[in-house]
Amino acid sequence: MKNFPRVCLLFFITPLILFAFNFMACNIMKKNLKTDTADDIKEFIISESKGEYFLISKEEIFQATSKSDNNGIRQITGYTEYRISSYDVNSGNLISRVLLGDRKENACELLGESNGLLWYKSVDPELGFHARDPKTLDVMIPQRRITNINPFLEGNLSQPEWNKIKTYYGFDIYKQMPMISDNSGFLYFIDPETLKAEKTGGSVKNYDFDKNCLSTSLSLNDNSNLYMKGSPRNHIEIGNKELEDVSFLKGEFIQSSVQIDPKTIINELLEPFNKEINNLEKQIDSLKNILSEFSVDSDKDKNKSITQSRKIFIERNIERLEKKIKYSEDSKQKETESENFTLFTPDGCVFVYSQTDVTDQSKVLISKIKIDPDTSIVLVWQTKLENIYSDPAKGLDRSAFEAVFSKGDPDLNTKRAVMGNGKLIFMSMLRAVCIDIENGKVLWEKEM
Numbered sequence: 001m002k003n004f005p006r007v008c009l010l011f012f013i014t015p016l017i018l019f020a021f022n023f024m025a026c027n028i029m030k031k032n033l034k035t036d037t038a039d040d041i042k043e044f045i046i047s048e049s050k051g052e053y054f055l056i057s058k059e060e061i062f063q064a065t066s067k068s069d070n071n072g073i074r075q076i077t078g079y080t081e082y083r084i085s086s087y088d089v090n091s092g093n094l095i096s097r098v099l100l101g102d103r104k105e106n107a108c109e110l111l112g113e114s115n116g117l118l119w120y121k122s123v124d125p126e127l128g129f130h131a132r133d134p135k136t137l138d139v140m141i142p143q144r145r146i147t148n149i150n151p152f153l154e155g156n157l158s159q160p161e162w163n164k165i166k167t168y169y170g171f172d173i174y175k176q177m178p179m180i181s182d183n184s185g186f187l188y189f190i191d192p193e194t195l196k197a198e199k200t201g202g203s204v205k206n207y208d209f210d211k212n213c214l215s216t217s218l219s220l221n222d223n224s225n226l227y228m229k230g231s232p233r234n235h236i237e238i239g240n241k242e243l244e245d246v247s248f249l250k251g252e253f254i255q256s257s258v259q260i261d262p263k264t265i266i267n268e269l270l271e272p273f274n275k276e277i278n279n280l281e282k283q284i285d286s287l288k289n290i291l292s293e294f295s296v297d298s299d300k301d302k303n304k305s306i307t308q309s310r311k312i313f314i315e316r317n318i319e320r321l322e323k324k325i326k327y328s329e330d331s332k333q334k335e336t337e338s339e340n341f342t343l344f345t346p347d348g349c350v351f352v353y354s355q356t357d358v359t360d361q362s363k364v365l366i367s368k369i370k371i372d373p374d375t376s377i378v379l380v381w382q383t384k385l386e387n388i389y390s391d392p393a394k395g396l397d398r399s400a401f402e403a404v405f406s407k408g409d410p411d412l413n414t415k416r417a418v419m420g421n422g423k424l425i426f427m428s429m430l431r432a433v434c435i436d437i438e439n440g441k442v443l444w445e446k447e448m
Contacts, residue, residue: 029064031407033081033099036061038430038448040411042082043209045258046089046420047134049116053089053421054134055432056118058082058110059448062409076409084108085448086137089421092434092444096137107162111178112171112207115192117141119178121169123162129169129180131192146190150197156182170204173259179204208259211341213417214252214353219342220371226350228252232358238375246369246377248354250390254366254426255341257416273332280325287314287321343419345437349380351417351424355390364388366426366435381440385426385433392429 043058064078082100087093100106108122117131117140128143147154158168158181170179177189180197187204188197218226220238228234234251235244291314343351349370355362368380392412416427423443424435434443 029067029407031061031063033061033083033101034097036407037410038083039408041414041416041427041430041448043084043110044416044418044425044427045110045113045209046418046425047113047116047118048420049134052135054095055087055089055092055418055425056110056134057085057087057432057448059085064407064409078409079103082106082108084137086135087432087446089423089425089434090443092432092446095135098137104162107165109165109169110207110209111169112173112176114176114178117192119171119192121165121180123159123165125159129157129178141195146195146197149195150188153180153182153188153197156184158183158185166206167204171207172205173207173261176261209257211255211257211259213255213257213341213415215255216252218253218255218350226253226371234354236369236377238371241375243375243377246379248352248365248367249356249358251352251354251367254343254351254353254417254424256343256418257341258418260340260342273328276328277325277332280321280328284318284321284325287318290314343417343424345419349437356384360391361394362390364390364428366424366440368437368440383435383440383442385428385442387431387445388428388433 038057038059039062040060041057042060043056045056047054047056059082061081061083062076062078063081064076066075066077068075080103082103084098084100086095086097088095100108104123106122106124108120108124108127111119111121113119113134116134118134119129119131120127121129127139129146130139130143131141132138133140143157147157160168168181171177172179172189175189177192179187179189179200181187181204187200187202189200190197216228216234220226224239227237228248228251229237229242230247231250233247233249235242235247237243291311345368347370349368352367352369354365354367356365364385365382366385367382370378370380372378410430412429414427414430416425418425419437422437424437426433426435427448430448431445432448433445435441436443
């Protein structure tokens with residue numbers, strides 16, 4: 001009988017504990033789509049509109065419905081929601097936010113950017129294919145406006161499921177035009193100014209904004225590449241020449257995670273082609289001058305005569321040089337149209353990602369380096385990111401209980417890098433850090 005009160009107490013407490021855990025799972029783990037931090041970043045681009053620059057981020061919110069930790073095996077179930085956020089690049093302040101909700105019912109995929117507008121395709125039939133303002137995220141060009149201008153598309157635009165949008169809708173970054181398809185599978189370009197549809201052949205092209213932003217190699221131009229060599233400290237090799245004066249601990253080059261518009265490619269990439277073409281054009285001009293100064297008719301002026309065979313020889317040389325120009329121009333066009341993710345500053349520098357030390361809690365270093373014409377390397381600046389670890393798992397400093405019963409399911413491994421308006425924005429561990437590319441100063445930092 002002495003144990004009876006204890007047994008009764010356990011009888012009543014056990015249901016309360018189970019109820020408490022159920023309550024936590026059903027309520028406390030629910031994230032506020034509007035205000036809570038994101039669990040992953042799916043889209044991350046800098047967009048310019050009317051002279052202002054904005055960081056556009058599509059953020060994933062994981063709504064956990066149950067979590068458990070059985071002997072270290074973590075099991076989570078739930079569903080995914082999304083939102084689109086616009087941040088001021090200069091301050092990092094949130095300007096506007098659109099809540100999309102559940103992925104399957106309200107998926108909204110970024111197709112591309114042109115004329116200061118963001119083009120999207122939504123599975124929501126009320127939105128469909130449309131364009132938004134980067135600052136306010138308001139719909140500026142609704143689908144009905146496009147079908148009004150192109151009546152044959154009324155009720156005829158394809159309606160793919162959320163996971164097939166990029167199969168039927170896309171963006172040609174070279175033409176700066178979104179691509180759409182109708183129910184018969186025909187493809188069309190949409191002129192971003194007139195909104196008129198133009199039928200096209202081929203296949204859907206997609207704007208790549210999910211590139212791995214770290215690489216051990218980097219293309220300077222068609223004939224020159226940089227490589228990271230050595231371990232654990234890396235130095236740079238260029239043209240089979242190893243430059244060991246500047247080295248980095250586990251260094252990697254930082255690339256843009258977003259495909260770069262060919263129109264913004266700086267001259268360093270195209271300069272070798274321009275020099276070659278300019279040199280060939282000068283040779284052609286010189287040969288043409290010879291033809292114009294000398295007469296083929298030797299009877300008129302024997303001092304300025306030229307034989308017919310000499311004339312043919314010069315003309316053939318001109319044709320040969322013109323073919324070489326055509327080849328260089330084609331190579332230049334190919335370089336321009338190749339997928340480019342190389343981050344060059346206006347003064348021709350690149351960025352390197354490395355770590356501070358060999359411990360498991362090492363921080364991240366961002367370095368700006370200058371490659372000089374004599375293939376020497378100059379370290380312009382180096383900035384330490386105080387709140388980002390090279391091992392992202394170290395950023396989750398919580399107990400097992402807190403991790404299991406916390407909100408969401410954060411993915412700390414996603415990394416993004418974009419550059420615009422004189423700023424490099426690097427995102428890791430769901431934190432965005434904005435760095436002035438001129439001096440390496442951290443301008444702002446925020447949780448996404």
